Amino acid sequence: MTHLPPKLRIGIIGTGIMGRGHADVLAAHPDAEITAVCRKPLADAPVFPTYRELIGSGLVDAVSITTPDHLHADMMVAAAEAGLHILVEKPFTTTVEDADRAVRAIRQAGVVAMCLFNHRWVPAYAQAKDQMGVIGEPVVGYARKDDTIYVPTEMIGWADQTTCAWFLSSHDIDLLTWLYDDHVAEVFATARYGKLRDLGIDTPDAVQIQARFSRGAVATFESAWIYPNTFPTMVDSYVTVVGEDGVIQLDRQRENIQLATDKAYTYPRNMLQRVVHGVPAGAYRDAIHHFVACARTGTEPLITVESSRHVTAVLAAAHESVRSGLPVKVS
Template sequence: MKVDPIGVAIIGAGIMGTAHAGAVASHPRARLVGVASVPDGPARELTARYGGWVATDDYEELLVRPDVKLVIVATPDHLHTEIAVAAAEAGKAILIEKPLATSLADADRVIEAVERAGVPAMTAFNHRWIPCYAQAKAEIDAGAVGRPRMAYARKNDRIFVPTRMLRWAEGTTPAWFLSSHDIDLVCWFFGDDQAVEVYATGVRGVLDGMGIKTPDAVQAQVRFASGAVATFESCWIYPDTFPTMTDSFIEVVGERGVIHLDRKDEQLEIATSSEYRYPRTSITPVIHGVQAGALALADRHMIECVAEGRAPLVTLAESRHVTAILDAIHRSLASGHPVAV
């Protein structure tokens, strides 16, 4: 019996929108219906490359189409809420790029709209599909290191990211942009343990001096209800000579062991006459002409959830908890004091 493919619309045609378009195009049960971007030039480029029918600068044009079943929100961090709410009200399943929202109030607006509409929705915390993190979760759940008691996580980017890769760096911070993945992973590893208090400090000056009004770096210690603690570090001023775009490391210390997750080099090193680098291979690699990796697996999971009526792996309650921790981090930065989550 022939099964109609899941029609997908992508809102946003930047780095992540492009990656999602490639992932959708590689899935046999999905069909890219269209892409929206402002201006519409990038949307036209993606539909031409991946076979979409509609390229527009008005995302509502996609939401009214009956052949769109899943909407992927791939706009900048601070522009998720209105689109996600509108998609839910249009009765569409939703995959939202991380973080769910950049305020707790906005996260609650999205969740309320999704619950009212009764549509499936998931935040695209694609790191849960990176093999080493998925294996770490399985080991922790199996009791290999005992109950987690402490974690340290860092994601530090080259200065290229806020100065040249992102045109909207002032609309976010390194914590919102980078630590959201790590906070989701550590909370996933910790299980039902809930964060209760945050104390955060930040460093400013380099980016401010370049006219980009956002912190250079943020460190936050998070205390959980069980007494466990986790430290999250994010930085945007690594020199562009660093051999990888992102220095990424997570440590989980349990009562009977420790897990280290170092993704700095991802097993590939390339030296040429002009540079030495560690290319990223986990999230959006193209393998034999087909986009693969963690983002494609997360998209595949969501497409199959829509097709089969299954609940997504990442719940909106978990995504709200990540936003609540990040909200507390920024309140602590502003106040200079510990704050409740």
């Protein structure tokens, strides 16, 4: 008779939108339980005023970090040093130095850690990965992820401490490097400031990144977050990959239902987060379940911390290119 590991005790650090999303999935997971949260009540678990107190409480085997982008690194290092497994929202970190600190701490501690690039569990994207051999060597790709202006002005209160590229293109960079099975060698990027600055939020309206991969393929990563709120989805997402022998196109809008009322015409989101017959479902849920399974068995996740560090390095180089106006090699 096989003895399975006990339930994974998880502490959630960050109780905003993403923290609540993690809590919904974990609370319904048969092999996990939320045993602590940081700062605000969430689920039926003890509340700790600081992440360090939660980490040192002895109540958790793993942490789920869902704080704003720029706060991830110190929390990951502290968790790793305490021997805790780590699930962290994207992006991994917002500087290469922080990414290197986190990777080093995680590998030295031997804990399981994963950045939640959940798009790898979108069925169409996973199917595209399986079909990459059919279209041959990658040649050119394009990934667009644009948000409505609701996101930087209402949904998050820290848009001035990040950019649409960190917030949105991080997903697409992880996705295309995975599909290409390659890494980015050099980037050239431009940004446009205007509308959000006029609203008192000092962050770009849009960023475009041109990337050259090590085997010669190229890709464009577009991000913006000033679509009008009348757009029928909060996110406009599209990916295409051209190979030497074929092309794959992935249009997120095509997999959504269409809903028309006297107030609006919408495509309710259903691929990442949805509830089916009262149970959380979708790519977001599947990615978190993958982490729980890996943490309980000590298995390396599909998404390695080194690949997530590379996404950070690509974006750091892109922002340096925006500042300098020159191409920048990826560290």
